[in-house]
Structures are given as structure tokens and as C-alpha cells.
Amino acid sequence: xxxxxxxxxxxxxxxxxxxxxxxxxxxxxxxxxxxxxxxxxxxxxxxxxxxxxxxxxxxxxxxxxxxxxxxxxxxxxxxxxxxxxxxxxxxxxxxxxxxxxxxxxxxxxxxxxxxxxxxxxxxxxxxxxxxxxxxxxxxxxxxxxxxxxxxxxxxxxxxxxxxxxxxxxxxxxxxxxxxxxxxxxxxxxxxxxxxxxxxxxxxxxxxxxxxxxxxxxxxxxxxxxxxxxxxxxxxxxxxxxxxxxxxxxxxxxxxxxxxxxxxxxxxxxxxxxxxxxxxxxxxxxxxxxxxxxxxxxxxxxxxxxxxxxxxxxxxxxxxxxxxxxxxxxxxxxxxxxxxxxxxxxxxxxxxxxxxxxxxxxxxxxxxxxxxxxxxxxxxxxxxxxxx
Amino acid sequence: xxxxxxxxxxxxxxxxxxxxxxxxxxxxxxxxxxxxxxxxxxxxxxxxxxxxxxxxxxxxxxxxxxxxxxxxxxxxxxxxxxxxxxxxxxxxxxxxxxxxxxxxxxxxxxxxxxxxxxxxxxxxxxxxxxxxxxxxxxxxxxxxxxxxxxxxxxxxxxxxxxxxxxxxxxxxxxxxxxxxxxxxxxxxxxxxxxxxxxxxxxxxxxxxxxxxxxxxxxxxxxxxxxxxxxxxxxxxxxxxxxxxxxxxxxxxxxxxxxxxxxxxxxxxxxxxxxxxxxxxxxxxxxxxxxxxxxxxxxxxxxxxxxxxxxxxxxxxxxxxxxxxxxxxxxxxxx
Numbered sequence: 001x002x003x004x005x006x007x008x009x010x011x012x013x014x015x016x017x018x019x020x021x022x023x024x025x026x027x028x029x030x031x032x033x034x035x036x037x038x039x040x041x042x043x044x045x046x047x048x049x050x051x052x053x054x055x056x057x058x059x060x061x062x063x064x065x066x067x068x069x070x071x072x073x074x075x076x077x078x079x080x081x082x083x084x085x086x087x088x089x090x091x092x093x094x095x096x097x098x099x100x101x102x103x104x105x106x107x108x109x110x111x112x113x114x115x116x117x118x119x120x121x122x123x124x125x126x127x128x129x130x131x132x133x134x135x136x137x138x139x140x141x142x143x144x145x146x147x148x149x150x151x152x153x154x155x156x157x158x159x160x161x162x163x164x165x166x167x168x169x170x171x172x173x174x175x176x177x178x179x180x181x182x183x184x185x186x187x188x189x190x191x192x193x194x195x196x197x198x199x200x201x202x203x204x205x206x207x208x209x210x211x212x213x214x215x216x217x218x219x220x221x222x223x224x225x226x227x228x229x230x231x232x233x234x235x236x237x238x239x240x241x242x243x244x245x246x247x248x249x250x251x252x253x254x255x256x257x258x259x260x261x262x263x264x265x266x267x268x269x270x271x272x273x274x275x276x277x278x279x280x281x282x283x284x285x286x287x288x289x290x291x292x293x294x295x296x297x298x299x300x301x302x303x304x305x306x307x308x309x310x311x312x313x314x315x316x317x318x319x320x321x322x323x324x325x326x327x328x329x330x331x332x333x334x335x336x337x338x339x340x341x342x343x344x345x346x347x348x349x350x351x352x353x354x355x356x357x358x359x360x361x362x363x364x365x366x367x368x369x370x371x372x373x374x375x376x377x378x379x380x381x382x383x384x385x386x387x
Numbered sequence: 388x389x390x391x392x393x394x395x396x397x398x399x400x401x402x403x404x405x406x407x408x409x410x411x412x413x414x415x416x417x418x419x420x421x422x423x424x425x426x427x428x429x430x431x432x433x434x435x436x437x438x439x440x441x442x443x444x445x446x447x448x449x450x451x452x453x454x455x456x457x458x459x460x461x462x463x464x465x466x467x468x469x470x471x472x473x474x475x476x477x478x479x480x481x482x483x484x485x486x487x488x489x490x491x492x493x494x495x496x497x498x499x500x501x502x503x504x505x506x507x508x509x510x511x512x513x514x515x516x517x518x519x520x521x522x523x524x525x526x527x528x529x530x531x532x533x534x535x536x537x538x539x540x541x542x543x544x545x546x547x548x549x550x551x552x553x554x555x556x557x558x559x560x561x562x563x564x565x566x567x568x569x570x571x572x573x574x575x576x577x578x579x580x581x582x583x584x585x586x587x588x589x590x591x592x593x594x595x596x597x598x599x600x601x602x603x604x605x606x607x608x609x610x611x612x613x614x615x616x617x618x619x620x621x622x623x624x625x626x627x628x629x630x631x632x633x634x635x636x637x638x639x640x641x642x643x644x645x646x647x648x649x650x651x652x653x654x655x656x657x658x659x660x661x662x663x664x665x666x667x668x669x670x671x672x673x674x675x676x677x678x679x680x681x682x683x684x685x686x687x688x689x690x691x692x693x694x695x696x697x698x699x700x701x702x703x704x705x706x707x708x709x710x711x712x713x714x715x716x717x718x719x720x721x
Contacts, residue, residue: 058540059540061555061557062557243526243529334559344468348467351491351495
């Protein structure tokens with residue numbers, strides 16, 4: 001008894017004991033929930049298992065830009081389409097939100113009163129109104145665009161309607177692969193040139209017009225090749241035929257509404273993050289760089305932003321995660337994302353709510369962890385390196 | 388350990404699941420009934436906030452049968468998607484939400500349909516200005532559908548069978564689908580014909596919309612309960628049957644009292660004057676009397692909610708009694 005007491009008064013043992021106890025209770029709780037659920041499902045004759053994934057879906061999906069989906073395809077394919085649509089709106093949304101956020105964050109600190117107040121109003125307006133209302137607002141506005149029969153042609157082959165923005169679709173003919181090859185060469189060469197010029201500048205102080213040379217390599221060179229190869233590309237123009245436009249490409253209002261709402265909403269948060277990052281760089285840095293004669297745009301790009309990034313990136317990661325998870329609100333306007341298709345229609349048609357929800361949740365978790373992983377890598381690369 | 392836990396789990400659920408729903412409802416003092424989020428004629432709150440509609444009347448009939456008071460109902464709104472989990476979890480006792488009776492729902496989802504209170508079929512509605520007269524003319528059209536229903540499966544089947552193309556736009560609720568249709572985001576709206584009539588009645592000018600003649604599916608809509616509680620299933624089934632049988636014998640809210648001294652034996656059995664049919668259901672013997680007195684027979688409910696004199700103006704059609712050319716038929720009260 002006495003030795004036992006001694007054992008327990010050992011701090012190491014005690015902490016180990018409580019930690020084991022907590023983990024054990026947690027595992028027991030999970031175990032309890034699992035068997036309770038399976039017991040209940042069985043009792044209520046609700047089908048379980050994963051075989052439904054290979055059954056034909058039987059319904060159609062409104063928006064599947066990457067995969068060709070037919071109603072005879074399986075629920076598993078519904079899942080793939082949903083994941084791709086979720087990734088599409090999240091990825092484009094994150095990029096747009098970042099650009100918007102950096103832009104607004106910087107102009108909020110501008111000495112120009114009108115600019116900074118406009119940015120202030122945008123930030124306070126957008127981050128204080130629930131996202132779902134903003135999504136519905138954008139969608140309602142887009143529904144007020146001209147009806148399909150009254151489509152406005154803004155440019156040859158470009159139409160605005162409330163069923164989406166139609167544009168000509170490029171059709172690649174044989175010989176275009178050469179052009180594509182030169183685009184790739186241009187990109188690789190530009191990367192090499194940028195590295196080479198940086199090294200040269202560090203050594204000799206001489207600068208090289210990297211931007212112009214890169215643009216020439218990536219755009220001008222393939223363009224010349226394009227004409228030499230005899231313009232191996234044509235356009236498929238959208239034509240109003242029957243009920244809808246046939247041919248061309250279309251961006252649906254559901255996607256546009258989600259994209260606008262997500263990037264504008266998240267952009268407001270990111271701009272605050274950017275602003276705090278910039279303010280975290282001490283005033284002396286700015287004054288010192290001005291003293292050595294750098295021009296204002298260089299001060300921002302070379303001195304302020306690199307130091308601000310250390311403060312900006314961790315909360316930026318959170319904003320990317322938020323945006324990705326918020327994309328699940330697509331259901332409000334019928335955007336065919338993961339929750340709408342697989343977590344909604346498939347769930348409902350098969351009745352296997354637990355399976356569909358587990359898969360959907362696991363997918364969001366996986367996407368979030370992947371984003372975190374890459375953002376953490378990036379974060380590590382921009383931290384101060386002790387030299 | 389595992390055994391102990393299993394016993395624990397079983398005992399916990401033995402308490403909640405094995406106690407009959409009828410006893411639960413009686414002890415609670417009111418019925419929990421799941422209805423739509425608002426479909427005029429079937430379940431929608433009126434100007435003073437009271438729920439009315441054909442489906443609502445089924446809930447009220449069950450409350451009248453159990454409590455002798457048709458007002459003892461708490462309505463829970465459910466979407467096409469949430470309705471089944473809501474019923475399965477026991478949050479409601481009964482789902483009366485124009486739900487189509489299908490094999491997989493009856494068997495795979497673990498529910499029991501107790502009858503049919505409206506025979507429906509899926510149709511299409513288009514703007515009159517589109518000049519479309521047949522559903523087969525809809526090649527290439529954009530179709531608004533409410534998700535989570537049998538309609539989207541029927542729709543895919545119909546277009547596949549006729550080898551015509553379409554773009555589906557699945558939308559979460561009927562209201563949003565209606566907004567999309569009215570804004571011209573889609574050319575066609577498809578749902579059960581009754582739902583189309585309801586949607587048309589809600590537009591600013593019903594003449595601008597036309598329901599196409601094709602009915603592409605069988606949609607027997609009926610109330611359902613959880614599978615396995617047969618006593619409760621019987622109560623709901625016979626509450627609905629009572630309304631249909633009452634129409635057959637022309638017993639109405641107005642004349643139910645004078646029918647207490649009828650010379651037709653089945654009428655006396657229905658009204659509980661003879662026989663102990665209520666007791667067999669563990670209800671009072673005047674349960675059918677209460678249903679008819681407080682809710683009315685099927686015809687009264689129909690004419691009040693969806694019939695020709697309402698904005699929905701749906702003719703009886705298949706929903707007439709079998710003696711009047713429809714297929715409405717209830718087993719005898721004996």
C-alpha cells in the first residue's frame with residue numbers, strides 16, 4: 001500500500017496515468033458510439049456498407065467541367081465530380097482572395113484618404129455580413145442578367161445571360177503541340193534566366209530585364225511558332241439553338257456566385273492579415289530603405305513584404321482552410337460541389353447517410369491537411385534564416 | 388468488456404425503442420408530425436399561422452384519433468433531404484410530406500408506408516411563351532428540379548429513354564426552384580403534377596405557365612412511419628382509411644352526429660356505436676367519429692385544400708373513389 005502510494009506520488013507516473021486514462025476514455029467513447037450506431041442501424045433495418053458506391057447514380061449533375069458525367073455513372077463518380085468542383089471553386093477562390101486581400105491590405109495603409117477609406121468600408125462591410133447571404137445576393141444579381149433569348153453579346157462570341165457567361169472555345173488542331181512545346185520551353189527558360197540574373201546581380205550588381213525577356217519567351221516565341229505552323233487553332237463559337245446556346249464554353253452563375261462571394265468575403269479577412277503583417281515591420285526599416293534611395297514600390301516589394309510575410313502566412317493558412325470549408329455552402333445556390341452532389345443527392349437517393357457523411361467529412365479533412373502541409377512548408381521557407 | 392457494453396447498449400435502446408410510439412405519443416400529450424417547408428394545398432401555414440393542407444389533415448386525423456383533439460399536433464418542417472433522418476431518429480412520430488412510396492424507401496430505409504393520400508405523377512411546367520406542347524420537344528432545355536426526390540431519377544430516365552439531351556439544375560428547396568424558374572434560369576420545372584399546380588398558383592400570373600400533358604411517373608404519395616412498430620402503423624393507417632371510408636358512406640363533419648342513429652351497420656361500426664374497433668387499436672371507440680367531426684372525410688379535405696375551388700384547382704382524377712372512376716379504395720371497417 002505504501003509503495004503504491006509512493007508510486008502515485010511520482011510526477012512522471014501520475015502524468016502518464018492521467019494521459020492514459022483520458023485516451024482510454026476517449027477510445028471507449030468512440031467504441032461506444034460505433035457499436036450503438038451499428039446496433040441502431042441494424043435494428044431499424046437501415047442498409048449499411050459501401051457497396052452502394054458502385055451502383056448507378058440515376059441522376060444528372062448540373063456542372064461537371066472536368067469529367068463527363070451521365071446518369072448511368074456510379075455514386076463513386078458523383079463523388080469524384082463533387083471533389084473536383086469543390087477543389088475548383090476553392091483553388092480559384094484562394095487565388096482571387098489572396099490577390100484581392102494583398103491589394104486591399106496595402107491600399108488600406110495608403111496615405112490617400114479616399115483609397116484607404118474605401119478599403120476600410122469594403123473590409124467592414126464584407127466581413128460582417130454572413131457569407132451565405134452574400135452568396136445568395138450574388139446569385140440573385142446574376143439571375144437578373146438577361147434571359148437566354150435576350151443574351152447580350154459583349155464581344156464577338158462572348159455572351160452574358162442569366163445561365164452563365166458564354167465564350168468561344170478554342171479547338172486545338174494538329175500542330176498545336178509544337179506551340180505548346182515552345183510555351184513549356186519558354187517557362188523553363190524564364191525560370192533559369194531569373195535565377196541566373198539574381199546570381200549575377202548579387203555578384204556584379206548589374207540588373208537584367210527579366211520580366212520583359214520572360215514575357216517574350218513565354219508569349220512572343222510561341223506566337224511566332226503558332227503563325228509559322230499555320231495557326232493550328234480555331235474557335236468554336238456558342239450559337240443560340242433551341243433552348244440554350246450550343247458549343248463554346250460557359251461559366252455558370254452558380255460558380256460565379258460562389259467564386260465572387262468566397263473570394264470577396266475571404267479577401268476582406270486576408271486584407272486585415274496583410275495590414276497587420278505590414279504594420280508589424282518596424283518603421284525604421286522603411287526609413288532606412290528610403291535613406292539608401294530605394295523607390296517606394298521597391299521598399300514595399302523588397303523590404304516590407306518579405307518581412308511581413310512571416311506574420312501574414314500562418315493566419316493566411318487559416319483563411320485558405322476557411323474558404324475551402326465555406327465552399328460547402330454551394331448547396332444554397334445549387335453549385336454542384338461535394339456536399340451538394342455526394343453528400344446531398346447521393347446520400348438522399350441511397351439513404352446511407354452515415355457512409356456519405358463519413359466520406360465527405362474525411363475528404364474535407366484531407367483537403368485541409370494538404371493545404372496546411374503545403375502552407376507550413378512555405379511558411380518554413382520564408383522564415384528568417386540565421387546566417 | 389465487450390459483452391458488458393453490448394448489454395448496456397441494448398438495455399438503453401430497449402427502453403427508448405421498444406416502448407411503443409403510441410404510448411410515447413399518449414404520454415407526451417401531442418403528436419409530432421413532419422410536413423413540407425411549405426407547399427400550398429399540402430402543408431403550408433395560412434394567414435393566421437395555422438397549418439393547413441391535405442398532408443396536414445392526415446396529421447390532424449391521427450391526433451383526433453389518439454387524443455380526440457385534432458389540434459394536438461406539433462408540426463416539424465422537413466426538406467426533401469432531412470425528412471427521412473428526422474423520422475428515423477424519432478424526432479417525429481409520423482411523416483406526412485407528399486412522399487412517394489417506393490420499394491427502396493419501404494424496405495431499405497426502414498420505413499413503412501401506411502397508405503396513399505394522393506395519387507400523383509411527375510409532370511413538366513413551362514412558360515406559355517415558350518410555345519412547347521410536349522415534353523419530347525424539350526431537347527436541350529435546362530430543367531429545374533428539387534433535389535433529394537424521386538423526381539430527379541425519373542427525369543434522368545425519361546430523357547434517357549427518349550434520347551433527348553437536357554441540363555439538370557438540382558435545387559435544394561421548392562421555393563428556390565420556383566425563383567430560378569421565374570427568373571428564367573431554367574426553361575422547365577419538373578415535380579409532381581400537384582406541386583406544379585401549387586407552384587403555378589403562387590406565380591403572379593398563372594396564365595403565363597402551362598403544365599405539359601405528359602405524366603412520366605407513378606407517384607403514390609402517402610404518410611409513413613418507422614418500420615417495426617406495427618401498432619402505431621395500424622393507428623395511422625386506419626386514421627387515413629377512416630377518412631376514405633367516411634367519404635364512401637358520405638359521412639361528413641356536418642352530418643356525423645345524425646349518422647349516429649344510421650341504419651347502415653358499417654356506419655354504426657365506424658362511429659363506434661357498435662363493435663369495439665377502437666379498442667383493437669388501443670384507442671377509444673369513437674376515434675373515427677372524432678376524425679370525421681374534427682377533420683372531415685377525404686372529400687372534404689380534398690375540396691378544402693386542393694380541389695377545383697382552390698387556387699390549385701386539381702381535379703379529383705385518380706384520387707376519386709373507385710366507385711367514381713378513381714382508384715381511391717380502403718379496406719372495409721369490419
